[in-house]
Amino acid sequence: MPLETLKKRAEFLRVRGGARWSSPSATLETRMRQHPDQALAVPRFGFTVTKKLGGAVDRNRIRRRLKAAVMELAAEHARLGHDYVLIAKPLALSRPYDELKKDLEVAFHRVHHARPAKRPRPPTGTTR
RNA sequence: CCAGUCGGCCGGACGGCUGCUGGCCCCGCCGCCCGCAAGGGUAAAGCUGGGCUGGAGGAAAGUCCGGGCUCCAAGGAAGCACGGUGGCGGCUAACGGCCGCCGGGGGCAACCCCAGGGAAAGUGCCACAGAAAGCAAACCGCUCUCAGCGCGCAAGCGUCGCGAGCAAGGGUGAAAGGGUGCGGUAAGAGCGCACCGCGCGCCUGGCAACAGGCGUGGCAAGGUAAACCCCACCGGGAGCAAGACCAAAUAGGGGUGGCCAGGCAUGAUCGGUUCGCCGCUCGAUGCCAGGUUGGUUUCCUGACCCGCCACCCGGGUUGGUUGCACGAGGCGUUGCGCGAGCGGCGUCCCAGAUGAAUGGCCGUCGCGGAGGCAACUCCAGACAGAACCCGGCUUACAGGCCGACUGGUAAA
Numbered sequence: 001m002p003l004e005t006l007k008k009r010a011e012f013l014r015v016r017g018g019a020r021w022s023s024p025s026a027t028l029e030t031r032m033r034q035h036p037d038q039a040l041a042v043p044r045f046g047f048t049v050t051k052k053l054g055g056a057v058d059r060n061r062i063r064r065r066l067k068a069a070v071m072e073l074a075a076e077h078a079r080l081g082h083d084y085v086l087i088a089k090p091l092a093l094s095r096p097y098d099e100l101k102k103d104l105e106v107a108f109h110r111v112h113h114a115r116p117a118k119r120p121r122p123p124t125g126t127t128r
Numbered sequence: 129c130c131a132g133u134c135g136g137c138c139g140g141a142c143g144g145c146u147g148c149u150g151g152c153c154c155c156g157c158c159g160c161c162c163g164c165a166a167g168g169g170u171a172a173a174g175c176u177g178g179g180c181u182g183g184a185g186g187a188a189a190g191u192c193c194g195g196g197c198u199c200c201a202a203g204g205a206a207g208c209a210c211g212g213u214g215g216c217g218g219c220u221a222a223c224g225g226c227c228g229c230c231g232g233g234g235g236c237a238a239c240c241c242c243a244g245g246g247a248a249a250g251u252g253c254c255a256c257a258g259a260a261a262g263c264a265a266a267c268c269g270c271u272c273u274c275a276g277c278g279c280g281c282a283a284g285c286g287u288c289g290c291g292a293g294c295a296a297g298g299g300u301g302a303a304a305g306g307g308u309g310c311g312g313u314a315a316g317a318g319c320g321c322a323c324c325g326c327g328c329g330c331c332u333g334g335c336a337a338c339a340g341g342c343g344u345g346g347c348a349a350g351g352u353a354a355a356c357c358c359c360a361c362c363g364g365g366a367g368c369a370a371g372a373c374c375a376a377a378u379a380g381g382g383g384u385g386g387c388c389a390g391g392c393a394u395g396a397u398c399g400g401u402u403c404g405c406c407g408c409u410c411g412a413u414g415c416c417a418g419g420u421u422g423g424u425u426u427c428c429u430g431a432c433c434c435g436c437c438a439c440c441c442g443g444g445u446u447g448g449u450u451g452c453a454c455g456a457g458g459c460g461u462u463g464c465g466c467g468a469g470c471g472g473c474g475u476c477c478c479a480g481a482u483g484a485a486u487g488g489c490c491g492u493c494g495c496g497g498a499g500g501c502a503a504c505u506c507c508a509g510a511c512a513g514a515a516c517c518c519g520g521c522u523u524a525c526a527g528g529c530c531g532a533c534u535g536g537u538a539a540a
Contacts, residue, residue: 007483046483056189056513060487068488071147097489 006046006083015046015085021110023103025095026066027087030111043078045070046085053090062092069101077108 006012018031047066049059066086078084
């Protein structure tokens with residue numbers, strides 16, 4: 001199954017308001033989809049690789065490595081109805097692939113369990 | 129073999145597991161058609177499974193020139209302004225590119241470099257230094273006449289001053305008004321002569337830039353045009369987020385019409401006719417129906433605003449399709465040309481994403497460096513990522529390959 005990706009700036013901005021956790025390779029953010037009937041939708045991912053990290057060649061490679069790792073991990077760790085955004089760090093280019101995956105596994109775990117402890121937020125996406 | 133010059137090329141290879149994307153195809157489901165049925169057919173979009181095949185660069189980069197293509201503007205033009213180009217000839221769709229040649233400069237040479245039109249059209253500028261930087265001028269000087277003084281028997285010599293002549297030497301400068309030499313002179317000076325340079329004229333060669341020769345002038349004409357400027361040639365503007373099309377839903381905009389006065393029957397006119405009738409138009413008679421919609425204004429007719437309905441038009445947003453992959457195309461071969469290139473023939477179809485695919489991980493080998501006799505071990509692997517396409521330029525680049533030529537050295 002092809003990876004569903006975020007395509008609009010507004011979608012990225014919305015996820016920025018959710019839970020986040022930083023690993024050495026990248027920062028992971030997540031937030032539930034807005035409408036209740038999307039609670040069982042397949043998770044979607046967005047990748048942010050800023051120009052600060054290098055030229056087009058390096059940034060392409062970083063994005064592809066992160067994407068490959070996510071595709072391996074998504075089935076087990078990503079939750080339905082969630083959107084995820086990965087913000088790459090410089091280490092994402094040079095870190096051994098196994099460690100990169102471990103970073104993301106930890107990030108998935110932390111970002112799911114940190115949520116209730118943070119500032120109160122409605123458990124499901126509501127429009128209030 | 130060493131040193132060097134020029135041109136061309138490559139930019140790791142193979143394999144395994146697992147993905148993305150374009151194209152083509154197959155099986156099945158759903159749909160539609162045929163059929164009583166079994167089954168068959170079809171296929172726009174979609175779903176599941178599968179197969180085959182294509183998928184980053186020499187610079188994809190910088191976005192500096194030139195084109196194609198699209199829209200806009202306009203008179204298919206010309207001019208002005210502005211910008212660009214600048215030896216000559218050629219190549220090209222075009223160019224500020226390329227090729228050949230000319231001129232100047234550099235190198236022993238192969239070869240390299242040049243923004244290389246005009247300074248007697250005009251204007252400006254030429255710092256500092258220097259007397260003087262454009263019109264010729266004279267600081268130290270050089271020469272001569274005369275007068276004074278000193279020395280000397282005298283010829284004369286020295287010195288100072290006035291006047292006249294000169295620009296060789298010194299000095300300043302990036303540059304001081306042709307250079308070198310000889311003659312000449314009081315000293316000098318193109319004043320004269322020779323050679324070189326320069327200007328002008330003619331002749332010869334060349335398409336031309338230009339070169340060579342002859343004659344002549346007698347030096348008159350400094351530099352700067354990446355200073356203004358003059359001359360010649362070129363250029364309309366904006367760009368694929370150009371432009372074209374489709375589909376939705378919501379809100380809103382514009383226009384037109386309506387929110388009533390007519391309808392039916394009989395009759396007549398004209399046209400058609402299958403002679404049954406049908407259609408058009410007209411007024412007469414009869415029958416049926418009716419007096420409008422919120423606000424403002426007005427005595428009323430009416431006017432204006434709003435509302436509702438129908439149709440049409442245009443714009444915005446979102447999504448999709450197209451533009452968009454057959455082209456000044458690649459490869460091979462052949463003819464012409466010194467060459468850039470041009471032509472013929474054969475053959476191939478070769479990335480098309482759009483939060484943006486062309487990958488991720490691993491192994492083996494090869495290349496380069498270091499260590500080691502070796503097996504081997506450890507490092508390193510550049511510059512850099514298509515976005516409408518093409519021709520160039522410029523810039524970046526680890527490492528490597530091929531060819532031609534030059535100067536040495538050695539051997540034959």
